Amino acid sequence: MRRKPTINDVAEIAGVSFGTVSRVLNNAPDVSAATRERVLQAIKDIGYRRNRAATALVTNRSTSIGLLSDGSPRFGPVGTLMALETVARKKGYATTVISVEQPYGESVQAALDTLDDTGVGGIIVVAPLVDMASAVWNASCRVPVEMIAAGASSTPNVFTYSEDQELGARLATQHLIDLGHTDIAHLAGSMDWFDGRVRKSGWEAALRGAGLPQGLCLEGDWSPRWAYETGLDLVREDRVPQAVFAASDHTALGLIRAFTENGIRVPEDVSVVGFDDIEGSDYFLPPLTTVRQDFTALALMSMEVLLGAMEGREVDRTPIAPTLVVRNSSRRVAS
Amino acid sequence: MRRKPTINDVAEIAGVSFGTVSRVLNNAPDVSAATRERVLQAIKDIGYRRNRAATALVTNRSTSIGLLSDGSPRFGPVGTLMALETVARKKGYATTVISVEQPYGESVQAALDTLDDTGVGGIIVVAPLVDMASAVWNASCRVPVEMIAAGASSTPNVFTYSEDQELGARLATQHLIDLGHTDIAHLAGSMDWFDGRVRKSGWEAALRGAGLPQGLCLEGDWSPRWAYETGLDLVREDRVPQAVFAASDHTALGLIRAFTENGIRVPEDVSVVGFDDIEGSDYFLPPLTTVRQDFTALALMSMEVLLGAMEGREVDRTPIAPTLVVRNSSRRVAS
């Protein structure tokens, strides 16, 4: 395991100076086709690879971007993270991920600093948690920071981007309305999350738009467990609505179990629509009508936004639109 | 946004030379308590942070480790990745993640190289795919490489570690046996995955151990869709077994839907156990008996193994044991 070859080794072999090698590396002009060819060949011959640390040291810019997440294993954040890695790689950036244990002030600042230390050129924080977002707003950071948080506002130093989850929620609710339902409840997610907030407000907006009264709204924590127990309560108190828009597929799952176990049929007796389109939701009992977000598009666009910020470019920031996926858990109201 | 403070700035303020600052930074000896204090104060005052690129350049070692995954969003790999990030962070390492599009030779080598370029001190590859593993075996890499792949063997340059998934499969099958079942089928995952292979052989081993005949084994692709259609076939051909060990919770999900839609009740008519304990599996209809892996322990141990390899230390490599989670989808055979 010999020493890694350097730019000088290449130069020697190609019979040029290291300056010339540097030029072909950065494909600068001022180098003839013949010597460029020779250098390229030498590079290939000895398996030269550029030392990123040295480059970063002198240029003061890097080819990696930082990803900051809360440690939550929820479907949305994880999907976003993975999609971000993919597009970053395709654009030639490495990604270094770091997640915070506590989504609060100091630990967020510390994470941002750590990321900065590793030499990232920009940071995307996947910040569905409201608390985490404000920590980011209050933090200071040398490099551009972008936040993916539905419905959060941009500040001068922190760009925001997200999927239009409110639209998704409106789509889901409107679907229920179109099916003839008038008593549409919402099993909300946690209001500590932007996702929970905007999905709820989308539901409200759709109802308002249709001139329907606000239905029952219960706020939970995204878990099937909570939804299950809430469903049980509903049944026990005989308050089962005509239709419910669940804030997530997991929520829908728990709710449906509570209903089914008590002889209330979905969709015959109550229509349920979820949000997320997690794997397997098309094989729930019954297959779930839900809303699908396009993480790839989201990642693509937000990377564009960040790169734009890094290069001082201005980019379009219209959010991505989710789509409704109609399956069997929702049905036209019996006349 | 001024220039970042350097070691020299600190030295000037503290009234010492940069060498001394470097010494306190690396808490070397040969510096008096008084000056150390002064330097520390200066560092705090101007908010100095060490430039990693410069350090990496001269020391040629780094404080980050690389994670390589196939791009699959499957439950196991993703869970492992997230757990790895957490323990790496706690040990003071940053993680840079990269996933390969195609789990084949060149692209794996390229990914390894990219990781190496970013200056990682070691690499953990989450390689459930058999093809990917052999690509890793054949690849060359300057830094230590560890592979998390159940049932794959270690080579001189690639360490292997994993959870004992075969044990998990035996546990699941034995549970069915203990319940009195004698006709136990397996809805396997893909044989392109180590996970698929060892879960199958665990099932075989348990059956053999109990002196039971090998049951029906169908190999699929982990998807609920495949399981659903296979389940439909089974029903149509009247070959529904007494009990089924499904290779994953998603597989179980599809199968259960096929059964339920055809009036075959789980667990009354057929017992089903899954593998993974994905979120929500406790709220399936019925709540699923399954096998849970401990990703945190897995990550902890494998990080220990990698760090050991990086430091030339020898570490224990006994695999983690998964646990059986008994819920409602399995039941004693009717006598």
Add this chain to the structure above:
DNA sequence: ACCTCTACCGTAAACGTTTACGATCGGTTC
């Protein structure tokens, strides 16, 4: 033959650290 211009290439300095070595100084030892 002379000058100028262009295309190509070499050189030096800098980036912010670490490390090996040398210097200083007060105190010990003979």
Add this chain to the structure above:
DNA sequence: GAACCGATCGTAAACGTTTACGGTAGAGGT
């Protein structure tokens, strides 16, 4: 008082690049 020693600190060189600048050779114009 000379020599020595340990503790503490400063200095120079190196790590592998990029960048700004300077140099050379031949082409083209007069």
